[in-house]
Amino acid sequence: MxxxxxxxxxxxxxxxxxxxxISHILGTSLWVSLIxxxxxxxxxxxxSVRLVAALIYFPAAALWLVYRSxxxxxxxxxxxxxxxxxxxxxxxxLMYWWLRFASLEQVTDAYKPLHEKYAPRVLRLLVDxxxxxVKIGQMLSLLPAGVLPEAYTKQFKTLQxxxxxxxxxxxxxxxxxxxxQPVESVFSRFDEVPIGSASIGQVHRARLADxxxxxxxxxxxxxxxxxxxxxxxxxxxxxxxxxxxxMDQVRETKKHYINELDFxxxxxxxxRVRAGLCKQFPEVRVPEPLLEFCRPTVLVMT
Numbered sequence: 001m002x003x004x005x006x007x008x009x010x011x012x013x014x015x016x017x018x019x020x021x022i023s024h025i026l027g028t029s030l031w032v033s034l035i036x037x038x039x040x041x042x043x044x045x046x047x048s049v050r051l052v053a054a055l056i057y058f059p060a061a062a063l064w065l066v067y068r069s070x071x072x073x074x075x076x077x078x079x080x081x082x083x084x085x086x087x088x089x090x091x092x093x094l095m096y097w098w099l100r101f102a103s104l105e106q107v108t109d110a111y112k113p114l115h116e117k118y119a120p121r122v123l124r125l126l127v128d129x130x131x132x133x134v135k136i137g138q139m140l141s142l143l144p145a146g147v148l149p150e151a152y153t154k155q156f157k158t159l160q161x162x163x164x165x166x167x168x169x170x171x172x173x174x175x176x177x178x179x180x181q182p183v184e185s186v187f188s189r190f191d192e193v194p195i196g197s198a199s200i201g202q203v204h205r206a207r208l209a210d211x212x213x214x215x216x217x218x219x220x221x222x223x224x225x226x227x228x229x230x231x232x233x234x235x236x237x238x239x240x241x242x243x244x245x246x247m248d249q250v251r252e253t254k255k256h257y258i259n260e261l262d263f264x265x266x267x268x269x270x271x272r273v274r275a276g277l278c279k280q281f282p283e284v285r286v287p288e289p290l291l292e293f294c295r296p297t298v299l300v301m302t
Contacts, residue, residue, distance in 0.1 A: 077129060077227060081234045084125045088118050089241050115151035123155040127164065131224040132231040132257060134159055134199035139253070165202050168192030171219050178219075178298040185209065186293065190217070200224045200260060206300075208290075213302065215290065218263065220297040225261050228254075263299040267291060270301065 091114055099110050126137040140148060141156035148156075172183045172190060183190050187206040194202040201220040208215060232254045239246050259265060267289035274286040293300035 077230060078234055080129065081125065081238070084118075084121050085238050088122070089238075091118075092242075111149070112151075115149040119149070119151040119155045122152065123158070126156075126159065129231070130221065131199060131227055132235070134163055135257060136235065136253070138199060159199075163197045163199065165194045165197035166221065168194075168204070171202065171204060174219050174222060175217060175298055178295040179293065187217075188212070201297075215300050215302055216287075218299040218301070220261065220263065222297070225297075228258065228261070232257075262296050264294055264296055267294045267299055267301075 092111075095110060095114060123137065126133040137156045137159045141153060141160060143153070145153070168190075169192070171194070172192075175186075175190075176183050179186055186209055188209040189205075189207040191205045194204050195216070196203045201218055201224075203216050203218045206215050206217050207213065232250070236247065236250055239250050270287055270289045274288060277284050277286055287301040289299060289301045
């Protein structure tokens with residue numbers, strides 16, 4: 001009941017870091033209580049009470065522990081992906097065999113309803129899964145006209161500028177954890193609203209507390225590095241079923257994407273580019289990373 005009441009409230013930043021902590025505490029308290037009741041009933045109740053504990057409370061507690069595990073989180077992502085792509089692959093393959101002897105005009109017209117049906121579903125999946133899925137959608141949206149059906153290209157183009165950002169409170173927590181100190185100790189101002197969000201993170205304006213220097217802070221989403229292996233495994237399976245000739249491109253994309261996840265490497269690359277360009281072209285402005293504030297998941301630059 002407490003969990004339900006909390007979920008129905010509409011408080012400022014309720015979905016932020018503080019709200020998530022409260023939800024986690026309430027959920028944990030519920031299941032700990034169930035476990036305690038089950039243990040008490042097993043050792044102190046009559047046969048019917050022990051039977052209920054064995055058939056209901058203990059299995060419920062075990063399911064909760066499995067649900068909270070990393071394995072289950074990965075499995076949920078896998079299931080969500082295949083729930084969309086299994087019927088997609090089946091219907092496209094079925095249409096292909098059905099129309100294999102049709103004329104080009106007939107084939108194009110026949111596939112249009114399928115494109116219109118599945119393009120929004122695939123976009124919704126990419127946004128919900130985040131990380132590598134959003135990145136793939138952005139890359140697909142840049143392909144030349146005619147490579148992908150127009151319905152898919154139109155949907156994927158929205159990922160160039162409309163990736164949903166995370167709450168500012170959650171980002172502040174991530175920055176604090178990465179730097180090992182409160183955000184207020186490093187920045188005298190940290191804008192809650194990002195100036196941009198992408199597949200692996202988002203960027204916020206801030207001001208350094210010690211020098212008053214204006215900077216931008218790039219923050220990586222925590223689940224990106226945790227799910228990259230399983231996400232690319234899913235991508236390879238899907239591409240293998242749709243078009244085996246694209247497997248090498250998927251593997252090259254994986255290598256490039258993994259390099260993007262280390263912001264310390266990005267900081268070093270920025271320094272090299274800055275050193276090379278600024279000497280020859282003083283009018284060119286290249287961001288300067290502040291290495292004392294850079295971490296694998298946080299990049300602070302001017």
